[in-house]
Amino acid sequence: MKRWAIFTVFLYAAALLLLTVPVVAAAFIGWGKNRDTSFTDILNFYATWQYWLWLAVLVAGQFLLLLLPIHISERRVAARRPLRVPIIVTAFFLANLCFGGIASLLAAVFRDNGWDAIDFVNPVPHTQNSSGWHFFWSVTLTVVIFWVVWAFVFRHFAKSDDENSLLKRLIRWLLHGSILELIIAVPSHVIVRRRDDCCAPIGTFWGIATGISVMLLCFGPGVYFLFVKRMQQLQPKPAGKITEAAK
Numbered sequence: 001m002k003r004w005a006i007f008t009v010f011l012y013a014a015a016l017l018l019l020t021v022p023v024v025a026a027a028f029i030g031w032g033k034n035r036d037t038s039f040t041d042i043l044n045f046y047a048t049w050q051y052w053l054w055l056a057v058l059v060a061g062q063f064l065l066l067l068l069p070i071h072i073s074e075r076r077v078a079a080r081r082p083l084r085v086p087i088i089v090t091a092f093f094l095a096n097l098c099f100g101g102i103a104s105l106l107a108a109v110f111r112d113n114g115w116d117a118i119d120f121v122n123p124v125p126h127t128q129n130s131s132g133w134h135f136f137w138s139v140t141l142t143v144v145i146f147w148v149v150w151a152f153v154f155r156h157f158a159k160s161d162d163e164n165s166l167l168k169r170l171i172r173w174l175l176h177g178s179i180l181e182l183i184i185a186v187p188s189h190v191i192v193r194r195r196d197d198c199c200a201p202i203g204t205f206w207g208i209a210t211g212i213s214v215m216l217l218c219f220g221p222g223v224y225f226l227f228v229k230r231m232q233q234l235q236p237k238p239a240g241k242i243t244e245a246a247k
Contacts, residue, residue, distance in 0.1 A: 005066045008223050012062045015216055016055060020045060023212065027189065027205040058213050062220050064089045068167050069221045083166060087154045090170040093214050094177050095146035099139070100207035101181045107200035108188035115199065118142060167221065175218040182211035 024042050045051060068086045106117050118138050157169055185207030192200040 002070065005063065005070055008066060008220050009059055009063045011223065012216060012220055013055065013059050016058060016213060019212065019216075020051075023209060024205075027201065027208060058217065061089050061093060062217050065170075065217065066220060068163055071163060083158050083163060086167065086170055087158055088151060090174060091147050091150035091154055093174060093217065094150045095143045096210050097174075097177045097181045097214060098146045098150075099143050100210040101184045102142075103203040104181075104185040104188035104207035107203040108191045111192070111195070112199050115203070171218050171221060174214055178211045178215040178218065181207060182215070185211055 021039075021042055024045050025039075029042075064085050068083070103118070106115070110117065115135065118135070154170065154173075158166055185204055189201060189204035189208060192204055
């Protein structure tokens with residue numbers, strides 16, 4: 001079962017790698033100072049450590065989200081502790097969807113000044129020398145707040161749902177959240193690109209990238225169960241069951 005889970009994670013990582021170029025090209029080619037962006041410039045996106053860090057987070061999240069389907073497919077009763085892992089993972093990605101949607105709206109409404117609203121979350125005073133790190137911790141703190149809120153929400157469902165119902169609920173919320181976030185991020189990106197804003201399209205692009213990544217992540221458990229079902233069909237039946245079926 002774990003081999004099929006690893007193969008599912010591999011397919012997810014391959015899909016993200018293949019979609020990176022067209023998504024980046026659609027988001028940035030022809031915008032502002034990047035009107036002359038070439039295909040080589042887009043490929044340089046793979047050279048950034050931030051890209052590989054986010055890819056590693058997504059791949060790890062997909063594998064952790066598949067732990068519950070592994071328990072279900074192996075017909076093992078999931079204890080309360082294993083149920084915490086998919087809850088924490090789902091809450092994390094929903095937190096990023098919330099941040100991506102809010103960042104896209106702020107960019108569309110307040111232009112580049114929309115980033116200032118995120119800085120209000122950070123209690124540490126802002127200085128000119130620490131502007132980059134101040135913004136980083138503001139974003140991190142915002143995501144953590146959303147993460148804690150969503151974790152408490154799904155913790156309530158975990159007390160009453162069985163493992164199968166909980167899995168369906170988690171996937172449904174992630175899928176609906178990613179669709180809603182894309183409905184906000186895509187029009188916002190079109191707006192900020194038409195205005196040739198300086199940094200606003202970066203925020204809306206982050207919203208689009210997060211929405212697509214989480215949407216693809218939702219299909220992981222379904223793909224895994226398809227592999228498991230096909231494997232069970234290919235396995236030879238025990239002699240007793242064959243004799244009973246013949247009768």
